[in-house]
Amino acid sequence: xxxxxxxxxxxPVGRRVVKALYHDPDVALVLGLxxxxxxxxxxxxxxxxxxxxxxxxxxxxxxxxxxxERFARARPDSVIHLPFAAERAGERVPGGVHxxxxxxxxxxxxxxxxxxxxxxxxxxxAFVYEPEPGNGNVVxxxxxxxxDGDGDSLVRAWxxxxxxxxxxxxxxxxxMTILRxxxxxxxxxxxxxxxxxxxxxxxxxxxxxxxxxxxxxxxxAIVLALHADRPGIYNIAGREVFPRSQLGxxxxxxxxxxxxxxxxxxxxxxxxxxxxxxxxxxAFERYGIVPSSRLAHEALxxxxxxxxxxxxxxxxxxxxxxxCR
Amino acid sequence: MSHDxxxxxxxxxxxxxxxxxxxxTLPYLIRLRERSLRIVAEAVPTRAAQTTAYxxxxxxxxxxxxxxxxxxxxxxxxxxxxxxRLAGMLLTPSDEDRLxxxxxxxxxxxYDEFGLSPRVTRRALAFFKLLYKYxxxxxxxxxxxxxxxxxxxxxxxxxxxxxFDATMIVCDGVLAAKPPRLVRTVVxxxxxxxxxxxxxxxxxxxxxxxxxxVRELLRLKQLVLIFPEGMAGIxxxxxxxxxxxxxxxxxxxxxxxxxxxxxxxxxxxxxxxxPVLWDLQPLAKLLGLPxxxxxPTFPLLGPLGLLPYPVRYEIAYGEPFRFYDEYPPExxxxxxxxxxMTEQVxxxxxxxxxxxxxxxxxxxx
Numbered sequence: 114x115x116x117x118x119x120x121x122x123x124x125p126v127g128r129r130v131v132k133a134l135y136h137d138p139d140v141a142l143v144l145g146l147x148x149x150x151x152x153x154x155x156x157x158x159x160x161x162x163x164x165x166x167x168x169x170x171x172x173x174x175x176x177x178x179x180x181x182e183r184f185a186r187a188r189p190d191s192v193i194h195l196p197f198a199a200e201r202a203g204e205r206v207p208g209g210v211h212x213x214x215x216x217x218x219x220x221x222x223x224x225x226x227x228x229x230x231x232x233x234x235x236x237x238x239a240f241v242y243e244p245e246p247g248n249g250n251v252v253x254x255x256x257x258x259x260x261d262g263d264g265d266s267l268v269r270a271w272x273x274x275x276x277x278x279x280x281x282x283x284x285x286x287x288x289m290t291i292l293r294x295x296x297x298x299x300x301x302x303x304x305x306x307x308x309x310x311x312x313x314x315x316x317x318x319x320x321x322x323x324x325x326x327x328x329x330x331x332x333x334a335i336v337l338a339l340h341a342d343r344p345g346i347y348n349i350a351g352r353e354v355f356p357r358s359q360l361g362x363x364x365x366x367x368x369x370x371x372x373x374x375x376x377x378x379x380x381x382x383x384x385x386x387x388x389x390x391x392x393x394x395x396a397f398e399r400y401g402i403v404p405s406s407r408l409a410h411e412a413l414x415x416x417x418x419x420x421x422x423x424x425x426x427x428x429x430x431x432x433x434x435x436x437c438r
Numbered sequence: 439m440s441h442d443x444x445x446x447x448x449x450x451x452x453x454x455x456x457x458x459x460x461x462x463t464l465p466y467l468i469r470l471r472e473r474s475l476r477i478v479a480e481a482v483p484t485r486a487a488q489t490t491a492y493x494x495x496x497x498x499x500x501x502x503x504x505x506x507x508x509x510x511x512x513x514x515x516x517x518x519x520x521x522x523r524l525a526g527m528l529l530t531p532s533d534e535d536r537l538x539x540x541x542x543x544x545x546x547x548x549y550d551e552f553g554l555s556p557r558v559t560r561r562a563l564a565f566f567k568l569l570y571k572y573x574x575x576x577x578x579x580x581x582x583x584x585x586x587x588x589x590x591x592x593x594x595x596x597x598x599x600x601x602f603d604a605t606m607i608v609c610d611g612v613l614a615a616k617p618p619r620l621v622r623t624v625v626x627x628x629x630x631x632x633x634x635x636x637x638x639x640x641x642x643x644x645x646x647x648x649x650x651x652v653r654e655l656l657r658l659k660q661l662v663l664i665f666p667e668g669m670a671g672i673x674x675x676x677x678x679x680x681x682x683x684x685x686x687x688x689x690x691x692x693x694x695x696x697x698x699x700x701x702x703x704x705x706x707x708x709x710x711x712x713p714v715l716w717d718l719q720p721l722a723k724l725l726g727l728p729x730x731x732x733x734p735t736f737p738l739l740g741p742l743g744l745l746p747y748p749v750r751y752e753i754a755y756g757e758p759f760r761f762y763d764e765y766p767p768e769x770x771x772x773x774x775x776x777x778x779m780t781e782q783v784x785x786x787x788x789x790x791x792x793x794x795x796x797x798x799x800x801x802x803x
Contacts, residue, residue: 142444144448153471156471156472156475159444160444161444163444163448183448186447186448187448245627245630245646245648246627246628246630246631246636246646247625247627247629247630247631247636247639247640247645247646247648248552248553248630248636248637248639248640249549249550249551249552249553249554249640249645250552250645250646250648250650250651251551251552251650251651251654252650253650253653255650256650316633317633318632318633318634318635318636318637319633319636319637320637322549322551322552322553322640324551352545352547353547353549354549354550354551354553355548355549356549356553399631399636400630400636401553401640403551403552405551405650405654407657
């Protein structure tokens with residue numbers, strides 16, 4: 114019976130994970146961490162789920178929590194870390210996205226040093242991969258990461274946090290599983306794990322394909338990874354892919370004018386010079402990344418159970434999550 | 439276990455949560471919420487009560503007309519497209535049937551993993567069918583060797599400035615093969631960087647040549663068209679036409695890895711569509727292009743000079759190579775063995791091309 118520590122339970126994915134773990138007979142206890150007051154959705158799950166308000170970005174908070182009587186009595190043996198699941202498109206973390214990297218580093222180090230923690234499941238993003246020219250490129254877990262120093266700050270943070278967790282892949286202290294999810298579609302039709310949709314303008318002549326996955330499927334994959342005990346890196350994606358023009362146009366900024374790629378690159382340089390972090394000209398504005406979740410299917414038994422449908426256009430656009438028959 | 443028991447078991451909270459401060463008693467708001475939840479739960483009739491109590495059938499409340507179902511993107515574009523109507527006029531019912539068979543393979547999805555859109559493919563096919571029938575007057579033979587459902591690698595010779603040879607093979611797969619197969623061409627990475635071109639390629643099912651893409655296509659049992667000569671094939675000079683350039687080895691490796699046959703394809707006509715007199719490499723480097731050709735019409739006539747001459751095309755499919763039956767899987771690791779297999783494919787295609795070129799010359803005499 115697993116005793117699981119789940120971070121950022123107030124996020125949409127965190128909520129799904131907590132609910133799935135509550136109904137999981139192999140999980141004895143769930144200790145949820147969040148930065149806000151106890152989410153109201155936890156009310157029906159109190160028999161198995163406890164909540165602790167905590168700011169993981171602060172080392173002092175994490176230290177006092179890990180050495181508290183509450184933590185000692187909970188005796189969690191697994192961690193599900195969802196730092197970027199809270200990052201909604203269009204919103205930013207107050208402390209900056211790099212605070213999420215710091216908290217990931219701190220949590221991984223403390224869990225590895227403390228002992229008693231067996232499994233660590235970390236939710237990363239498929240945007241860590243280096244985009245290759247062309248649209249709708251299927252990438253496996255072996256694809257190189259996109260170390261573009263001038264890229265989007267959120268993407269760089271994803272890569273940094275991913276590398277922190279990769280550092281524990283071959284260690285003996287933790288059994289690390291990294292799930293790199295495609296753009297996550299929430300029940301309300303919002304997007305997670307998708308910086309280009311909200312913060313980047315498209316380049317003329319490019320319309321990259323984006324793989325999408327339902328938040329419910331992501332939660333299922335996390336629970337599968339928790340039980341499968343197959344450390345490694347796995348891509349998580351749904352069946353559908355859409356051009357960015359269909360998914361992103363409703364979230365485009367007012368100044369979101371399509372620019373020719375060289376002009377976008379030049380504008381990006383100017384933006385960086387004046388200190389704007391969401392620079393233009395990033396490769397993922399032009400080239401699509403479609404993560405292949407074949408390995409997750411073979412190793413974890415992951416199979417998407419929900420499909421995403423895009424209906425209507427303009428203000429009447431609706432993005433539905435539909436259960437597969 | 440109740441919430442209180444769970445909290446008692448876990449010990450006192452750290453105190454950062456105002457809702458669980460002090461001696462552990464729940465604050466007023468939490469109690470109020472629980473009370474309201476209890477009241478709501480009590481107010482809902484149980485299932486047993488619902489089944490036993492008889493209720494008079496009631497008319498549904500009049501809420502006005504139902505909200506119409508929003509159309510999908512495909513439906514919206516379908517209604518708006520003059521191009522779709524034009525395509526409908528150019529394509530025969532038989533062509534539409536063939537396209538419908540291909541579209542069904544997507545399982546109702548508007549796009550596949552690589553960005554293929556059945557709707558854009560239909561429009562493109564309507565246009566390229568004109569080229570296939572009236573401009574290049576394509577004659578093809580040997581379709582029987584194409585697998586009906588399984589995956590395969592089609593290895594073809596490459597020629598001409600613009601890849602009309604690939605386009606004609608794709609058209610041939612849809613219009614002439616039985617059953618129709620959509621051939622997925624592996625295009626050069628450079629083509630993937632070109633604005634608009636990269637989107638068009640993706641929508642009509644062509645993919646950029648990366649190992650992951652090819653593996654995924656073969657896993658999906660698709661026909662993958664590869665030009666093993668690469669860029670060297672289309673920039674070779676007129677004096678070298680129909681002389682196959684050295685082959686890259688990757689396609690044989692993938693064939694062995696995925697245990698799929700290699701179908702040799704000979705294309706005659708492509709090397710005549712735009713004979714390259716010279717390749718200005720220094721200028722190509724300056725402009726960031728893979729090559730800069732000089733032809734009888736380019737750059738003399740500007741971009742129009744790139745258009746192909748109306749030459750007659752011949753496409754022939756040869757007997758497939760099944761190296762995976764002859765060689766053990768370890769052969770994949772042996773570069774000499776892979777090179778030997780590649781040479782066998784190259785020779786076969788060269789023979790097929792030579793035979794057809796000789797036949798053409800004989801006919802002219």
